[in-house]
Amino acid sequence: MTMVPKNLFTVKTTLCSVKQSSKYASSAIRKHSVWTQDKVIKSPYKSIEIPKYTLYDYVWQNLDKWPERTVSVCAVTGRGYTYEKAFKLSNTFAANLRRKFKVRDGDTVAVMLPNIPDYHVVSLGILEAGGVITTLNPIYTAHEVQRQLLLSDAKIIVTLPETVPTIRESLKMAKLNIPIIVVKTNGEPIPEGTALFNELSEDVHVDKSCLKEVRRGPNDICFLPYSSGTTGLPKGVELSHRNIIANCEQINEPLVRMHNDTTPSHQDVIIGVLPLYHIYAASVLMFHKMSMGAKLVTLTKFTPESYLKTIEKHRTNIVMVAPPIILLMANHPAATAKTFDPIDSICNGAAPLAASDVERLMKKAGRQLDFRQGYGLTETSPVVTISPKGLNRYEATGPPLASTEMRIVDENLKNLGPNERGEILVRGPQVMKGYRDNPQANSEVFTEDGWFRTGDLAVADNDGVVTIADRLKELIKVKGFQVPPAELESLLRDHPAVTDAAVIGVPHQTKGETPKAFVVLRNGQKCTEKELSAFVNEKVAAYKHVEDITFVESVPKSPSGKILRRVLKDQYC
Template sequence: MVAKNLFTVKRTLNSVKQSSKYSSIVIRENSVWTQDRVIKSPFKDVEIPNLTLYDYVWQNLDRWPERTASVCAETGRGYTYEQAFKLSNRFAANLRTKFKICDGDSVAVMLPNIPDYPLVALGILAAGGVITSINPNYTAHEVQRQLKMSEAKAIVTLPETVPVIRESLNIAKINIPIIAVKRNDNPVPEGIALFNELSEDIHTDNSVLKQVRRQTNDICFLPYSSGTTGLPKGVELSHRNIIANCEQINDPIVAMHNETTSTHQDSVMGVLPFFHIYAATVLMFHKFSIGAKLVALPKFQPETFLKTIEKHKTNILMVAPPLILLMGSHSAATEKTFEHVKSVCNGAAPLAASDVERFLQTAKHEIDFRQGYGLTETSPTVTIGPKGSKQHATTGPPVGSTELRIVDINLKNLGPNETGEILVRGPQVMRGYRDNPQANKEAFTEDGWFRTGDLAVADENGIITIADRLKELIKVKGFQVPPAELESLLREHPSVNDAAVIGVPHQSKGEAPKAFVVLKDGHKCTERQLSEFVNSKVATYKHVDDITFVDSIPKSAAGKILRRVLKDQYC
């Protein structure tokens, strides 16, 4: 039994406690650990406005109408906040009148990081729709699956991606409107509506938007996450879920932004993909709500990324581990590159303290570096370090109004410094997986705790360190790659009898998929042939280039693939 005094820590944040700057901020005075071994947030509970996400984002528009809302890092094309508001509203009105989008209808967005992305997303919300975001690098095979699962009524993309969309519609045997965002003078395929024309039509009657009836508990965002080893599931996030998370990271002790005033505006790098929950909430929706300048980087290239940080005087960076490794080692990364950077937050996957120190040594000045932890299902932020924290290997305590449990295999609560699965309860936790009662049953305990599938340890102060994953998702450069998806594709090959996929360490990607394949009797097939067969159907980060042929796949009595056995035998 853990000594009782380990559960009676009055404050978790010594550095904050010692700072007079935060003397007026309310921090929970009771124990971080309860006697039942539940970790309470040390931060004050959040007040969640009874608004839709659309109204929440624009509620302070009158304070910064002329400020830059979003700008393209490559071309300089962008919008002020006033322009973004007007254009997104016209787009919304046209979605309802010309495309018959009704309250609760899903509209797919398959775009790279361009300054129009937030306008498209907010326009869908203004129309009463639900955003379902799609990776712009997806193949037609991947796109059609999400379009069918989300029951999308329209899709917004780029002209150059239209052929992929059309192929996906043919595969799915559905017919929905395609709307393209025109960025240059390149021709647009026939039969395609243009976002630019829909949003710039000054004759649009916006009064149709008065018909929208959406409440804070309604679904507004439908990203797809693998959740476990299986195929993607629709994560139902409500307006309240995302607003709660924005308010949680607004807490003065954890906030990484500054107030937008007549003399200051934060410049935030939009390098993380907007279709991913991390960037969607923490960059796009949140930063628009506080009037920051969002610098959109459409295509990642190391030199461009580093030059953009310097050119736009970026002071806030939201990144994932591969970017930290790059910033700490690339020859183009210098002290001058990061001279304006004040705050950096790492998410998507844990990072070693040594990697953090390497970056800070390159920057050569004081930077508030922190790590956060979250999931698509939690909107995403669950934990984040406070300002001034030097515990670079940890992800901090739970954010406001959030409780955590660290449990063993039998869901019994563990105590400080014991490793177990993280369970979460808070206003940012999703409503559930769309049309998937079995997945919901597996994801939530009977008393409403969300099972993350991640292993972690919490110290006496409730500070979390991520240890490993119970679920077997492969994290390639921070992107989720479900083994089951690749295994299913491998088994579609006429020569394959069975297959298993695991994640193995990779120097630049973090992890990479490795496949084990059992061929059918009498069949022959090369590693290259199988790789080409799978890779033609999936996005680049899911590519399988490492294949080992085996006689059998180890499985449990229940038929579950024993991936740990494969790792022990071959890795």
């Protein structure tokens, strides 16, 4: 890993020397407290300078340092691109978007692709053409697709040949007639009436002078993902070039960075298992790692065996995942110490992970890995905090990133102090411009003085180190007491017979609500509802007791790893 400058924070010791404590750079924090008198948490890191680039220019700014390095490669077929090739193809694709499809500055282009090496080329081409990227889950139904196409006002959609029937059905539903561009990844013929991305990106005759007409600046929107919708219908999140570049610079901070410099003798290898249509992977795995010259190994279809084999085969040294994959790595019989051999660092994001789950991961690895936990949202580009190097409190996510402020507030938005639990409010350059065409939603999440309400509950200690408690709207209220599902889920997973668990609140005649658990047992393990209840209930206060347990084959989760509690409620309640 990269060495940490010893003069950072003007102290003599670094985070790497800290063990089992949040007292990183403690002398600096005493000198420069992260808590203000008004109970606002300031970042302990040096403020960033945000380059006045577009995201396209930012990603390619160091192209001359690693033109022959691989930018992306398919884990199964080995098909991929060098940085130089990807740059040329994206450049040509951009010119054709302007010439043949009349894309103009600010036009939205929809991308509905799985994780394939071409994702980088498609995305950067859209940006260079002056367009805005909106991403869709490739397993969306026609109903889901048509809604996003209408909301985003997409002018074109890029997809795979096999998805075209769904696209066409969605266009019929939406009464739209927009071009469909398909990415050909095998020898199958392309659907009639579609354009071929491979030809558009390899067109040696296209006149590229049209790209000089593009006028896009740092404050213009470049990325329009749609929020997960776990608390309502998906909303278009307007992220500017500056938002995403700022976040890239923030995670370059020496104490939190999880990448190494690309040199003649080294290139980081990152496994692309997180969906690139999600902000976590798009920003942190694709845009940021491209700017650093890393290689992304893409997995189009996930299976536990293919994922674990890819880590070994491609010598993946950085793993960025969500809780379900951490649990898989800690519990799957095919995961051995050999699997973990090439790994230097693992980062969990998208949803909280209990320390006990991380300890099981370390036990499976047979050694101490550099494990981090991050916190963020689609609306924050996405990273707000990452646990810094040497902070071995696995459940913690660290203090706010550079140039980021945070508040922990009560239900009246009154600031709380250290070790008090409340909702997180954030202010920083990575916070979105707002939800597209949704003033009501914007008024609900932004305070009058510009703070973004995350809807997440957390506790911050004296050093500003944050531990996520739960989603505000997912709290279970038992006789007026607040019960966080994540706490009970962590305890359930601690049982040796349990591999996964989810908890929701269900109506109760006398309590108002009561916790209901859904549990997945390990293969070959047996356990009764009574045994599990006793195991959990002896560890928590009476109002948190779990008496209602249903055994299920799997816990429904979003592609980013969040438990879909509403799905459980719909199916079982």
